[in-house]
Amino acid sequence: MTNVALVGPTLADFESARNVVGRVAAVTPMESSRYLSELLGSPVLLKCENLQRTGSYKIRGAYNRMSKLTDEEKTRGVVAASAGNHAQGVAFAARELGIQATIFMPVGVALPKLQATRDYGAHVILRGNTVAEPLLAAAEWAAETGAVLIPPFDHADVVTGQGTVGLEILDQVPDLATVIVPIGGGGLISGVASVLKQRALRDGRKIRVIGVQAANAAAYPPSLDAGRALEIQITPTIADGIAVAKPGLLNFEIVRDAVDEVVTVSEDDTARALLMLLERAKLVVEPAGAVAVAAILAGKVAATGPTVAILSGGNIDPLLMQRVISHGLSASGRYLTLRIMLPDRPGQLARISELLAEAHANVIEVLHTRHGVGLQISEVELNVSVETRGPDHRQLVVDVLRAAGYDPQFD
Known part of the structure; x- marks a missing residue:
């Protein structure tokens, strides 16, 4: 870690964001896991953002960003692109703030995610078969209509909102030694890592931050090796919520300075983790939200002292859950x-x-x-x-x- 306090939001920014985000986001539970603790050899706790309003941490960054819009910007509305969690976070935040939201989603988006986004009051437009096409369509919509584009991860206000998860973790586990975080574009881990490393530096202690990516969509390891954000070719993964081809630019800078290690997990690892969380912890978690646990089960991380694995989301299509459970049973x-x-x-x-x-x-x-x-x-x-x-x-x-x-x- 180098110059963490000089990259991205400050601790004061995160504390301020907590007051804003707290208007809509719940302080999610921290659950201990005896099974994972015995496996890792250190106490393991689960930060249950899968139980957050809208089903994921995304509401934090979306609301924090949108709360900073001027009255004039609010009248122009907001636009976003997402296959699920970011869409729901933006739609919910827009409803709470009285802003019209337009969300572009892929044609094949899971029906529960589509319906939830519409139920929050957003105007949903289906476009293309991957998230790349909705992203392009959202940018074009913003240029044509003047709507404010709300990015899923690469914005300081979004990072600051997501970082409030880190503040809660420190409150709930004061003697925290390690935190394991799912990574897609990097919004969650850049916020959490920045909070934890700045607090650790201030308090004269050490906290390790480990990121986890799906092996089929792992842009961070080669990017970190190259020293710059690279775009990769994604192959299909059940962890679609973190299937991002290129790190966010701000997110990459923070991750480069504040994250100690990034590991990858296989499809089988993720399926086993989802099954374990259902059976042992009685928690419904989407594949992308379970990769931190997958890393523990696969022996990809080592830790001493209290370790927190963030369960970043719980929005899973029941049909996908059925297939993943079957896959997890076979993999186990x-x-x-x-x-x-x-x-x-x-x-x-x-x-x-x-x-x-x-x-x-x-x-x-x-x-x-x-x-x-x-x-x-x-x-x-x-x-x-x-x-x-x-x-x-x-x-x-x-x-x-x-x-x-x-x-x-x-x-």
């Missing part, structure tokens, strides 16, 4: 799909069922066909999906089938 060794070639004679399916019962595997789905590609006339293909209790039990199921002379194939 608790869901297994087997492909078994069988001789085409009576009793084979019953025999497989007996073996699975002996191994205490619960059958979920069975597909038995003579028409698979590459099958011999005397063969049938059996695809069977079973629930298992974890990796050891999964291997036992496979071993039982192999011991009986079968050759189960699985991913």
Whole structure:
């Protein structure tokens, strides 16, 4: 960390923003996690911004930015582009401040996010298949109509609003040693890191800040290596809320100076984290909001002393949740799909069922066909999906089938 106090908002700015943001944002709970604490070897607490109004921390930066608009700017309205959380934050803030909001969203946006944005009173325009197209459309709208563009992360007022999360963390965990933060464009981590590092410098203590990105959308590691914000090619990720191709310019400067480490997590890591949060913590968290926990589960971070993982959002489409849970079960060794070639004679399916019962595997789905590609006339293909209790039990199921002379194939 170098010259943190000289980059971006000051502590006084963050304290002032807390008074503003507090008009609409809740002080979200801090929940301890025994499971994660045992895994990490240090106390782990979860900062539950998934329980924030509108379902994410985004309301903080949006409201702080929009509260600073002049009366004349407010009459022109605001415009933003988002696939979900920023849209809802802007729409809610606009309603509270009496401002007309126009939000551009991708055509394929999840229905719950679309409906929530409309319910907050925003005029929603669907445009394109990725967030890039709505962003361009929003900029054009601002130029044509005079509406004020509210950026999702790259603005000092937005950063200051998001940084109020850091002030709450210090109030709730005074002996904080490490905080783990999801990163997309960098609005949340730049605000939180700036607060924590400036307070640590003032108080003569150390606080580590670790950022986490989805491996399929990780612009910060190469940017930090290059010393400047780079644009990358994003590949599909379930953590769409942090799928940003290029760091914000202000955000990058702060992250470069104030963040100790940035790590990445895989799709499987994220799916396992979402499942763990549902089962162990009884918390609904969207994939992007769960990557800090994913980093702990994947062994990507080390910490000593009280550690806070920020759950940045909870806005997840139920259909996506269903798919992610299934993926998480499979990634955790608790869901297994087997492909078994069988001789085409009576009793084979019953025999497989007996073996699975002996191994205490619960059958979920069975597909038995003579028409698979590459099958011999005397063969049938059996695809069977079973629930298992974890990796050891999964291997036992496979071993039982192999011991009986079968050759189960699985991913």
